[in-house]
Amino acid sequence: MLQDQQLQAAELERTFIAIKPDGVQRGLIAEIISRFEKKGFKLVAIKIMIPSKDFAQKHYHDLKERPFFNGLCDFLSSGPVVAMVWEGEGVIKYGRKLIGATDPQKSEPGTIRGDLAVGVGRNIIHGSDGSETAKDEIALWFTPRELVSYTSNAEKWIYGIN
Ligand code: UDP
Ligand code: MG
Numbered sequence: 001m002l003q004d005q006q007l008q009a010a011e012l013e014r015t016f017i018a019i020k021p022d023g024v025q026r027g028l029i030a031e032i033i034s035r036f037e038k039k040g041f042k043l044v045a046i047k048i049m050i051p052s053k054d055f056a057q058k059h060y061h062d063l064k065e066r067p068f069f070n071g072l073c074d075f076l077s078s079g080p081v082v083a084m085v086w087e088g089e090g091v092i093k094y095g096r097k098l099i100g101a102t103d104p105q106k107s108e109p110g111t112i113r114g115d116l117a118v119g120v121g122r123n124i125i126h127g128s129d130g131s132e133t134a135k136d137e138i139a140l141w142f143t144p145r146e147l148v149s150y151t152s153n154a155e156k157w158i159y160g161i162n
Contacts, residue, residue, distance in 0.1 A: 014044065014085050014147075015092040015128045016137035017099075021079035023124035024048075028116055029082055032125060035098055035112060036086050040158040045085035045138075045147045053077045058140060062133075068121070075121070083141045089159065092134050095127045 019032050037043065051059070056073035063069050086095060100111025104123050107114035117123045128134035138147070155161070 012087075013089060013091050013131075014087045014138060015095045015134045016126075016141060017084045017086055017095060017128075018126040018141075019082040019084075020076060020122075020124055020126060021081060022075075022117075022122045024080045024082060026116075026124070028124060031116065032112055033084075036084075036095070039088075039094070039098065040154070041086045041088040041091050041095070042150075042152050042155075043084060044087045044149065045142050046082065047142075047146070048080050048082050050080055051077050055140075059137065071121070085138055085142060085147060092128055092131060096129065099125050099127045 017036065019029055023029065023032060033043070053073055056076040057064070057069075059076065060069065060073055063072065066072075098112055100107030100113035102113075102123065103120040104113040104117035105120075107117070109115060112125055113123050128137050152158075
């Protein structure tokens with residue numbers, strides 16, 4: 001059925017979202033989760049961990065030539081990170097919209113960084129920037145068994161499928 005196909009397509013897109021050590025220490029875990037949850041996205045994996053420096057370097061490998069790379073990796077590995085996978089139609093692109101611009105000085109009010117952060121080096125949250133990075137980051141942070149596939153009762157209300 002077309003409706004089933006639509007629902008499956010909506011379920012298939014996944015993105016990696018992490019609350020960085022500053023977001024955790026500032027008590028913003030629930031606030032950040034709630035923005036994704038209220039939008040209608042579905043949480044399919046979550047854990048808290050302190051990544052090693054080596055792990056942080058793997059996560060940010062694309063940025064290894066940038067001057068802030070070392071400090072960024074030191075920071076990511078300096079304390080607990082809440083790692084998550086969120087699922088839903090358009091979640092990669094819209095997740096980035098919910099997060100806001102990299103520099104909180106340029107993030108719009110209403111976005112997570114716009115409302116809750118001030119400095120680019122302490123912008124509280126990470127989100128995958130495309131489908132390839134989402135796939136790679138999910139595989140780096142989670143094993144397949146940690147990803148929980150399920151149907152949410154709200155989906156038929158969120159996607160208008162009966
Ligand atoms: N960053 C920084 N200084 C900069 C640019 C980026 O400290 O001039 C940090 C910032 O915390 C950012 C992270 O590096 O979130 C990764 O950079 P990217 O360009 O991938 O931004 P994002 O995808 O997180 O918006
Ligand atoms: Mg990025």
